[in-house]
Amino acid sequence: MSKSKVIVITGASSGIGEAIAKNQSKLGDKIVLGARREENLKKIQSDIEANKGQAVYQVTDVTNIEQVKALAQKALDTYGRIDVWINNAGLMPQSLLSDARVDDWNRMIDVNIKGTLYGIAAAQPTFHSQNSGHFINLGSVASLFSHAGGAVYSATKWAVKAISEGLREEEAQAQHNVRVTSLYPGAINTELVASVTDDATRAGMEEFYAQYGISSERIAEVVENVLSMPSDSAVNEIVIRPTKQVM
Ligand code: NDP
Numbered sequence: 001m002s003k004s005k006v007i008v009i010t011g012a013s014s015g016i017g018e019a020i021a022k023n024q025s026k027l028g029d030k031i032v033l034g035a036r037r038e039e040n041l042k043k044i045q046s047d048i049e050a051n052k053g054q055a056v057y058q059v060t061d062v063t064n065i066e067q068v069k070a071l072a073q074k075a076l077d078t079y080g081r082i083d084v085w086i087n088n089a090g091l092m093p094q095s096l097l098s099d100a101r102v103d104d105w106n107r108m109i110d111v112n113i114k115g116t117l118y119g120i121a122a123a124q125p126t127f128h129s130q131n132s133g134h135f136i137n138l139g140s141v142a143s144l145f146s147h148a149g150g151a152v153y154s155a156t157k158w159a160v161k162a163i164s165e166g167l168r169e170e171e172a173q174a175q176h177n178v179r180v181t182s183l184y185p186g187a188i189n190t191e192l193v194a195s196v197t198d199d200a201t202r203a204g205m206e207e208f209y210a211q212y213g214i215s216s217e218r219i220a221e222v223v224e225n226v227l228s229m230p231s232d233s234a235v236n237e238i239v240i241r242p243t244k245q246v247m
Contacts, residue, residue: 007085008072016216024223025053032074034071082130086136139164186242186245
């Protein structure tokens, strides 16, 4: 693998995805940004270029498999390969099950679970033909426990954990040199809480994040470390919380 990596990031229009994109571009990697908000993507691309980095974007809704495949194709057309695919797009509209916010449940299932699967489907053929690649999937500490109000979000993030573990084993069995890393962050200050549609839940979470949240740059630092490992070794799982966060 060349030293400079081609990195595709879904949900790259804000928060953790944006932070990873900016950090890795400073290290010389070539970034392919995917998300729905084109204005944000354009701005991030120009910020990266202003810092002498390289990036392109493709407007992508990860709930649409054809659009996710087009994102992979954009990377191949522009840079000729894909070294890292980061399944980062996600949302967290938490609420009590008894509120039956079915639209929120469906959106979480579609983006957090199906979006991750579509990313795997889009990148895997390229990884296999290259005989190298690296998936980084964004779980959450909610992949590791559940709680009142967080059942569906946790379920989707447990699914990300389950998919990642299955993927890792399949790739190891097939000997394709494909690494799989799951990240389980705690409270990171991004736009994520804005996706909560229940006003009372959102207010409580805003307070929690104001008290405990840490910068998305911490996750970018973790990704930088994960990607710096020699290719014979894979960091499979990382939990990273604010030092002060209890749950
Ligand atoms: P943000 O809300 O800042 O970013 C979420 C990103 O997902 C945005 O870029 C958004 O872009 C994108 N997205 C949402 N829906 C879609 C879609 N249908 N298609 C494509 N992209 C989509 O939050 P974070 O940066 O915090 O979230 C990134 C990931 O980190 C998520 O998976 C989240 O669950 C996970 N995480 C976050 C934690 C936190 O405390 N912040 C803790 C643990 C995990 P756009 O709207 O432009 O499409």
